[in-house]
Amino acid sequence: MIVTLTANPSLDRTVALPGPLERGEVQRAVSVRQESGGKGVNVSRALVTSGLETLAVLPGAESDPVLAGLREEGVPFASLDIHEPLRTNVALTEPGGVTTKINEPGPVLAEDAQEALISLLLERSRGASWVVLAGSLPPGVPADFYATVTRRLRNADAGAGVPMIAVDSSGAPLAAAVADDATEAASGKPDLLKPNAEELAELAAAAGFSSVSTAEELEADPYAAAAAAAAVVRSGVGAVLATLGSKGAVLVTTDGAWLATHPPVTAVSTVGAGDSSLAGYLLAASQGAAPADCLRQAVAHGAAAASLPGSTVPAVHQTTPDAVTITALRKD
Numbered sequence: 001m002i003v004t005l006t007a008n009p010s011l012d013r014t015v016a017l018p019g020p021l022e023r024g025e026v027q028r029a030v031s032v033r034q035e036s037g038g039k040g041v042n043v044s045r046a047l048v049t050s051g052l053e054t055l056a057v058l059p060g061a062e063s064d065p066v067l068a069g070l071r072e073e074g075v076p077f078a079s080l081d082i083h084e085p086l087r088t089n090v091a092l093t094e095p096g097g098v099t100t101k102i103n104e105p106g107p108v109l110a111e112d113a114q115e116a117l118i119s120l121l122l123e124r125s126r127g128a129s130w131v132v133l134a135g136s137l138p139p140g141v142p143a144d145f146y147a148t149v150t151r152r153l154r155n156a157d158a159g160a161g162v163p164m165i166a167v168d169s170s171g172a173p174l175a176a177a178v179a180d181d182a183t184e185a186a187s188g189k190p191d192l193l194k195p196n197a198e199e200l201a202e203l204a205a206a207a208g209f210s211s212v213s214t215a216e217e218l219e220a221d222p223y224a225a226a227a228a229a230a231a232v233v234r235s236g237v238g239a240v241l242a243t244l245g246s247k248g249a250v251l252v253t254t255d256g257a258w259l260a261t262h263p264p265v266t267a268v269s270t271v272g273a274g275d276s277s278l279a280g281y282l283l284a285a286s287q288g289a290a291p292a293d294c295l296r297q298a299v300a301h302g303a304a305a306a307s308l309p310g311s312t313v314p315a316v317h318q319t320t321p322d323a324v325t326i327t328a329l330r331k332d
Helices: 039-049 065-073 111-124 145-155 171-179 197-206 215-220 222-234 273-286 291-306
Strands: 002-006 010-016 031-037 054-059 077-080 087-093 099-102 130-134 164-168 239-243 249-253 257-261 325-329
Touching: 002 039, 002 111, 010 065, 031 039, 031 065, 039 054, 039 065, 039 130, 039 164, 039 273, 054 065, 054 111, 065 077, 077 111, 111 145, 130 145, 130 273, 145 164, 145 171, 164 273, 171 197, 197 215, 197 222, 197 239, 215 222, 222 239, 222 249, 222 257, 222 325, 239 273, 239 291, 249 291, 257 291, 273 291, 291 325
Parallel strands: 002 054, 002 130, 010 087, 054 077, 130 164
Antiparallel strands: 010 031, 087 099, 239 249, 249 257, 257 325
């Protein structure tokens, strides 16, 4: 089973516009979609759609629309009632897939609620093969929260072994997960990190990589992206799955580096495409696939998600892994 933790879940509203966004003007929407969201929630939604056992752990009252949406989609979850409504995020999509997102900060998560949420995760992740720590952190939560949770998971007596841990976040929480300097036995660094190109550039700089490139340069040059990801792996992270937008993705482990590309798709909405990529990787990994084939499914999932409206997640039968080209790369 794959357990996801979303500390700052959201109700995601996607408004599709008939043309380019015009600031200061009145525009009529073509359509409006609403789904339960947050990175970890989206990963669980994608896994359920493909028939894989998962559990989403998140804060929220039983009556909250986010949890109601999960029930409606048949996504198993375990929630912590924080007696506050969860946030609503709005995405404006233009023809061609250009997306403008407006994300609320979310309710404050007090220290006692943080501890209760970690305890809930520890309890419900016993026997899990993977635990995914994903998304932004709500107000009141320290930047090293994911590193703390990772150490707690590794120190817990889970009975059935310690799960693999994936982190997909941004900004300070992502940097803190990589910068953790605890001893190896209690390291807060993840087994898998999933940055986009912008986040990878920041992480590589923090890891002391001498040839730091911009996000645009990393997307245009997969060898540079692989070298940057290798610098992060050398810092103690198990593997880096770096999504490069329409240019595909690179995967770097201690054993190798690969690029995966997919033929161009007609982009409808890029909301949640990265989350679907992570779900595709985990889906393949749970079936014992080799790293390159996990990357193949990740890119197939991401491409399929970009071609769907709103934050709709694809099922595995909607993906085209056979269309993905895998190229082995040098890491440096």
